[in-house]
Amino acid sequence: MKRLTGQDRSITSRWRPATQAVRGGTARSEYGETSEAIFLTSGYAYDCAADAAARFAGEQVGMTYSRLQNPTVEMLEKRLALMEGAEAARCMASGMAAMTAALLCQLSQGDHIVAGRAAFGSCRWLTDTLLPRFGVETTIVDGTDNDAWRDAIRPNTKLFFFETPANPTLDIVDLAAVCAIAREAGVLTVVDNAFATPLLQRPMEFGADIVAYSATKMMDGQGRVLAGAVCGPEEFIEKTLLSFTRNTGPTLSAFNAWVVLKGLETLDLRIRRQSENALQVARFLEKRVPRLLYPALESHPQHELAMRQMDAGGTILSLYLDGGRKQAHGLLDALELVDISNNIGDSRSLMTHPASTTHAGLSAEVRAEMGVEEGMLRLNIGLEDPLDVIDDFDRALRAVGL
Ligand SMILES: *Cc1c(COP(=O)(O)O)cnc(C)c1O
Numbered sequence: 001m002k003r004l005t006g007q008d009r010s011i012t013s014r015w016r017p018a019t020q021a022v023r024g025g026t027a028r029s030e031y032g033e034t035s036e037a038i039f040l041t042s043g044y045a046y047d048c049a050a051d052a053a054a055r056f057a058g059e060q061v062g063m064t065y066s067r068l069q070n071p072t073v074e075m076l077e078k079r080l081a082l083m084e085g086a087e088a089a090r091c092m093a094s095g096m097a098a099m100t101a102a103l104l105c106q107l108s109q110g111d112h113i114v115a116g117r118a119a120f121g122s123c124r125w126l127t128d129t130l131l132p133r134f135g136v137e138t139t140i141v142d143g144t145d146n147d148a149w150r151d152a153i154r155p156n157t158k159l160f161f162f163e164t165p166a167n168p169t170l171d172i173v174d175l176a177a178v179c180a181i182a183r184e185a186g187v188l189t190v191v192d193n194a195f196a197t198p199l200l201q202r203p204m205e206f207g208a209d210i211v212a213y214s215a216t217k218m219m220d221g222q223g224r225v226l227a228g229a230v231c232g233p234e235e236f237i238e239k240t241l242l243s244f245t246r247n248t249g250p251t252l253s254a255f256n257a258w259v260v261l262k263g264l265e266t267l268d269l270r271i272r273r274q275s276e277n278a279l280q281v282a283r284f285l286e287k288r289v290p291r292l293l294y295p296a297l298e299s300h301p302q303h304e305l306a307m308r309q310m311d312a313g314g315t316i317l318s319l320y321l322d323g324g325r326k327q328a329h330g331l332l333d334a335l336e337l338v339d340i341s342n343n344i345g346d347s348r349s350l351m352t353h354p355a356s357t358t359h360a361g362l363s364a365e366v367r368a369e370m371g372v373e374e375g376m377l378r379l380n381i382g383l384e385d386p387l388d389v390i391d392d393f394d395r396a397l398r399a400v401g402l
Contacts, residue, residue, distance in 0.1 A: 005023070006023050006024055006025050006026030006027065006075075006078075006079075007025065007026070007027050007078060009082070012024050012025075012082050013082065017083060017198070017199055017268065018199075018268040020079065020082050020083050021079070021083060021199065021264045021265065021267050021268055022264075022265045024078065024079040024082040024083060025074075025075045025076065025077070025078030025079035025080075025081075025082060026075060026079075027071065027074075027075055035262075036072060036075050036258060036261050037071070037072065038072050038254055038255055038258045039070055039071040039072045039254050040254050040255060041066060041070075041254075042065065042066045043064075043065055043066070044062065044063045044064060044065070066251065066254070067246060067249050067251050068246050070251075070254050070257070071254075072254040072255075072257045072258050072261070073091050073251075073252050073254055073257040075257070075261060076091055076229075076252075076257040076258075076260055076261050076264075077089045077090055077091050077229070079261065079264060080198075080213070080215075080229050080231060081231055083198040083199070083264075084198045084202065084204060084211055084231040085198070085202055085204050085205065086204060086211065086231035086232055086233070087232070087233050087234040087237070088231070088232065088233070088234045088237035088238060089229050089230065089231040089232075089237065090229065090230050090237055090241055090242065090245060091215070091227065091228065091229045091252040091257060092227070092228040092229065092230065092245065092250045092251070092252055093226065093227070093228065093250045093251060093252050093253070093256075094214070094216065094226040094227065094228050094250075095120075095192075095194060095212075095213060095214020095215065095216055095217070095226070095227075095228040096122050096123075096126075096214075096228070097228050097250035098212045098213060098214070098228030098229055098230050098250075099122075099123055099126060099192060099212055099228070100126060100130075100250070101230060101241060101244055101245050101248070101250055102190050102210055102212045102230045102241070103126060103131065103159070103161065103190065104244065105240050105241045105243075105244035105245070106158065106159070106188070106236075106240050106241075107131065107134075107136050107158060107159070108135075108136075109134060109135035109136065110135060110136075110156060111136050111137075111156055111157075111158045111159075112136070112137045112138070112139070112154050112156045112157045112158065113127065113131065113136060113137075113138050113139075113157065113158060113159040113160070113161055114138075114139045114140075114141055114149060114152040114153065114157060114159070114160050114161070114187075115127040115138055115139070115140055115141070115160075115161040115162060116140075116141065116142075116143030116161070116162030116163065116164075116166060116171070116173055117140045117141060117142055117143060117369060117370055118143060118163075118166035118167070118169045118171040118370050118371065119162070119163055119166060119167065119192075119370075120163065120167045120192070120194075120214075120358070121354075121358050121359045121360075121361055121362055122361075123161075123163070123192065124362060124366065125361065125362075127140065127161065128140070128366075137156075139152040142171075143162050143164070143166060143171050143173040143178075144171050144172065144173065144174075144302065146174055146177045146178060146181065149178050149181050149182075150181045153181075153185045153187065157185065157187050158187065158188065159187060159188050159189070159190055160178060160179075160181075160182045160187055160188070160189045160190070161189075161190045161192075162178070162189075162190075162191060162192070163191070163192035163193070163194065163195070164191070164193075164195075164196075164201075164203075164309070165195045165196070165295055165306065165310075165314065165316070167194075167195065167316075167344075167358075167378075168316070168318050168354045168358070168359070168372065168376070168378040169293070169318060169370060169371040169372065170293045170294070170295060170300070170316065170317070170318055171302070171371075172295060172300075172302040172305050172306045172309070174305055174309075175191070175201075175203050175206035175207070175208065175309050176206045176207060176309075179203075179206055179207030179208050179209075180207055182207075182209075183207060188209045188210060189203075189207070189208045189209050189210065190208075190209070190210045190211075190212060191203040191208045191210070191211050191212070192212050192213070192214075193211050193212070193213060194213055194214040194217050194218070194345075195217070195218075195314050195315075195316055195344075196310055196314055197213075197218045197219060197267060197271060198211075199267055199268055199271050199272075199311070200271060200275070200310045200311045200312055200314060201309055201310045201311070204231075206309065209232060209233070209236075210230060210231070210232040210236065211230075211231045211232070212228070212229070212230045212231070213228055213229045213230075213231075214227075214228055215227035215228055215229055215260050215263075216228070216343075216345070217343075217344050217345030217346075218267060218270070218271055218315065218345035219260050219263050219264055219267060219345075220259055220260050220263040220345070221263045221266065221267060221270050221345055221346070221347060222263065222346065222347050223343055223346040223347070223348065224259050224263075225255075225256040225259045225260065226256065227252055227256050227257070227259075227260045228252070270347065270383065271312070271314070271315070272312060273383060274314075274315040274347075274381055274382060274383060275296070275312035275313050275314055275315065276312075276386075277381045277382070277383070277384075277386040277389070278294065278296075278313060278314065278315050278316070278317055278381035279294070279296050279297070279313055280386040280390070281317070281379075281381050281386050281389050281390060281393070282294040282296070282297050282313075282317050283297070284390045284393065284394075285317070285319060285393060286299065288393070288394075288397050288402055289319045289320065289321060289397075289402065290320055290321065290322050291319065291320040292317060292318070292319045292320070293317060293318045293319070293320075294313055294317040294318075295307070295310065295313045295314065296312060296313025296314075297313070315344065315345060315380050315381050315382075316344055316378060316379070316380055316381075317378075317379050317381070318376060318377065318378050318379070319376070319377050319379065320373060320375050320376050320377075321375040321376075321377070321400075321402070322375060323375060323400070323401075324374040324375050325353065325355065325356065325374040325375070327375060327400050327401075328353050328374065328375050328376065328377050329353060329356075330399070330400040331377065331396055331397065331399075331400050331402075332351060332352075332353060332377070334395070334396035334399035334400060335351065335392055335393070335396045336392055336395070336396075337349065337384065337388055337389060337391075337392040338350065338351050338379070338389060338392055338393070338396075339351070340352065342357045342358050343380070344378075344380040345380065346380060346382055347382045347383040348380075348382040348383075348384070349379070349380060349381050349382040349384055349389050350379075350380045350382070351377055351378065351379045351380070352377070352378050353376070353377055353378075354372050354376060354377075354378050355367055355372050355373065355374050355376065358378075359372045
């Protein structure tokens with residue numbers, strides 16, 4: 001088939017990131033379709049019984065069942081591995097399915113992991129509640145403190161698990177330093193890169209071993225489907241992860257994979273424009289609220305580190321009001337354009353009160369330790385004209401006396 005280059009890594013690995021996001025991994029059927037086909041099929045038929053046997057024995061290339069392989073999902077996996085600079089990738093039904101699989105597939109009773117304290121609420125549930133139930137111990141550290149990572153290592157430490165920037169406090173973990181500490185001790189790093197995506201930050205270039213995603217966020221980018229992915233060395237993906245996911249079944253549907261493939265085509269445009277919009281809104285809000293965190297602002301305590309690791313600030317900012325939950329809820333209720341919603345990475349501007357939504361499942365103690373205060377709000381900046389978002393905030397802030 002003419003110019004069918006999306007599957008040839010010797011060609012696609014030379015492409016620049018925006019080209020990879022549009023064309024990487026694309027395969028065509030005999031119809032020559034330009035847009036990737038959706039293969040909504042659970043199974044595959046064989047020409048003869050011997051073929052079926054050969055395929056199950058791994059002696060014949062081909063698909064057997066969509067819990068194990070699917071052509072549409074495989075296109076997305078190839079594209080994501082390429083964009084991440086990873087040897088391989090596997091997609092999952094959601095970001096949390098990806099995080100759970102990335103951890104459980106390689107941990108056993110008696111192992112120990114170290115995790116960053118600022119994290120997505122469900123990731124903290126995995127480390128604090130689920131893993132200990134199966135005899136895996138967790139030490140939670142301040143992810144911004146490199147020495148804390150080193151000091152937490154024990155003889156049975158298997159993994160470091162963290163996100164950067166972290167949800168929702170926007171803590172930045174020093175990727176190069178923390179991955180080097182892990183390497184030296186023979187510990188693997190699992191990085192949740194949902195906020196930045198490979199277009200703004202490629203943790204493997206800083207020494208990370210495994211990078212996991214919620215593709216629900218920036219990759220879909222329009223708030224339509226849940227999806228997740230794990231990227232890593234071929235040996236890890238094909239052996240350790242695949243035996244876990246093929247038998248437990250957190251499989252991504254072909255339709256959702258297709259939606260994410262379409263989302264990736266515009267990821268470069270969206271994430272750059274949304275980062276520009278976020279910076280403009282952040283500069284306005286910074287003058288009107290007591291405290292605001294955005295990695296691309298000079299006022300962020302780890303601004304320099306963030307900009308060393310990331311190409312732009314991303315779509316998320318967090319702000320702190322002095323009037324606690326009452327004023328935070330008041331501001332949310334006074335907004336007309338910005339929706340009250342806990343999703344992020346969407347093309348719409350959305351704001352949530354983490355203490356009463358995304359992080360409500362954690363104890364007040366854990367929230368306080370993470371910096372999720374009652375007066376804190378997390379804001380995702382979308383693709384609207386930032387001046388309209390600023391107008392909306394100007395009006396809503398006045399309504400709550402700011
Ligand atoms: C949303 C999110 C997740 C979970 O992803 P889902 O697709 O909602 O399951 C995990 N980590 C981070 C940082 C997230 O923002």
